[in-house]
Amino acid sequence: MEALSQAEAFARIRLLRSPNVGPVSYRQLLRRFGTAELAIAALPDLVKGSGGYRPASEERVSVEVQAVRAAGARYLFHDSPDYPPLLAELDGAPPILTCRGDADLAQKPCVAIVGARNASAAAVKLARMFAGELAEAGYVVVSGLARGIDGAAHQASLSSGTIGVIASGIEIAYPPEHAELQEAVAMRGLLLAEQPPGTEPLARHFPSRNRIIAGIAAGTLIVEAAPRSGSLITARLAGEAGREVMAVPGSPLDSRSQGCNQLIRDGATLVQRTEDVIELLTSFQGQPRLVLREASKDWELAETADDPADIASLLTTAPVAVDELVRQSGASTGAVQLALLELELAGTLVRHAGGRVSRT
Template sequence: MDNEELAAWLRLQLTPGVGNETARRLLAAFGLPGDIWNQSFSAWQTVTNAKTARALQSVPSALPVAVKRLRDWLDESPAHQLVTLADARYPAALLNTADPPLMLYLRGRPEVLSHVRKLAIVGSRNPTPQGETNARQFARSLTQSGLCVVSGLALGVDGAAHAGALEGGGPTIAVVGTGLDTVYPQRHAPLATHIAENGLIVSEYPLGTPPLAAHFPQRNRIIAGLCQGTLVVEAAVKSGSLITARCAAEQGREVFAIPGSIHAPQSRGCHALIRQGAKLVESAQDILEDLQVVDKVDRLSDPAPDRLSPPGDDLLEAMGHDPVGLDALKARTGLETAALQARLLELELDGQVSRMPGGLLQRVSTG
């Protein structure tokens, strides 16, 4: 794409009042952006309103800088690419949604965008230890079965899902709410580099776009739109993860949810989704069967991520699956405080128990 064509697309994106919907109407009416800018004011008015037509008459002041920045970024690496609505590489699954982005900025391996089977895994930025473990284990297992995991690079469940997918040896796609010259959150910079080397980072936002709060709910429609289905691991009742699930349902895609403790706030969003018709899942196999990735097989060949520690550990049995306090454990086990704390420390060091806020402890599956 030469600079003139880049400028034509960027002008469409940067013109005030021209959102994705208006841009698509203009493209449908006049063809490529270069043809749009050759039209008259009256022609623009037949597609949009007078205010927007007047905005189309002016070249955005930021355009020259934006074109140079994008040109330099594209020339910097073959891993940096731009896919527009007119590009044959634009993913069909996203094109067939209510609000496909005008352009997709890519960093990584562009061919991953055409991966046939994709599943979104989303959830809380502050998951329980079990929730984070579930996200990682589900992602790893699903990737090993041939799915491409898509998430949003956020802290918590998103990061665990990307990490699990990479552990599974497959690509993963991160859809972000900033320009691709910015990594947010910054602590995920190493993870972002790993994703770009083995998968793909995607954004609809121009280079230089900071992490604005309004962008993250918007990017969720892309996460859902790229995928056959969406798995919600943990989520509060009001959360971005439920926005992703709603987008998936509105687009006719599958919605899956992992149930959790009735006492955990992070589980209430999943329980609400299940009441509304989301499919309750206990293992990666449930998803693979539903998406017809594999035929039904003996469940013993694919243990659920919540497979518990070896039987016979009375303390783990006494803990159950919900967060529990030290006093309750003393009452259940009859152990003295010193003996109980020593055993809990062993289990914690072994990765089978995790400490939670408020002095609570929770059993963690090791899958």
């Protein structure tokens, strides 16, 4: 890969910060126009009937870049050599991350350890044991710097280098009591953020944070989790990416164990010792076991698309696969992809995991 010019790097940040541009549409725009600079210039004409689409302003992006530098952080672009390689396998991987610390850690074998915030003392002890022994075995422990299991996993693996993924801007510590731990992760490991500097952690940011945790690692270990918890979202995302999903069983009388027991019943691997985790991860060859179909690129050749309104008429608020839209519309894959891109930029389309889409 050729080194990005400052102008193109700036344009990429500006493109991703523009209204309704997400990870999928960002990549599609880069494929179609070749550079972010050309894509930004084309955006107003691409969003038909938008009433004047305006990309993110240069002033806004300049302020962001200055804030990243002030935080002692830097940008990681999706096609840079030090971007986490397993994360890059995912269709919805963040096109741009901000980071502090040693980005080379993400190039090593990684395992995610997550679990309950209000974890039991026994579960915290287990998390420390797993994290410490996995670190000694050469694995980089990834987690989300939350209270409970996450914090225990980071603390136990800090001396070997650990990766923390946060739901806020790179300079904001959350929870506040983990400010010292977060700084230690940045200084001795790697701290990653998808959100721009200054972003406070909101509820909608945590599932996005969880997909990064699951995407970086070859496997995800859930130590303790209640039903419908964020840890189960991480496990589901890991499973959708074809990664190992492992869970520690617990008492059915403890609600904090019900999530793990449910995962095991649904097909996650039951683990009780660090050796169980290592045995599973040793067979992982660096490719998702269940490869998600990469969106067809032949849409790039389409000069025009079917009327986006025709595609929109097939959409409801229930997610549907893009392949199904191609089948029902009778249009080419390229035409459907281009129509979906226009609908997304206009703010009327939502993309979901697994290449599915729905109306807003």
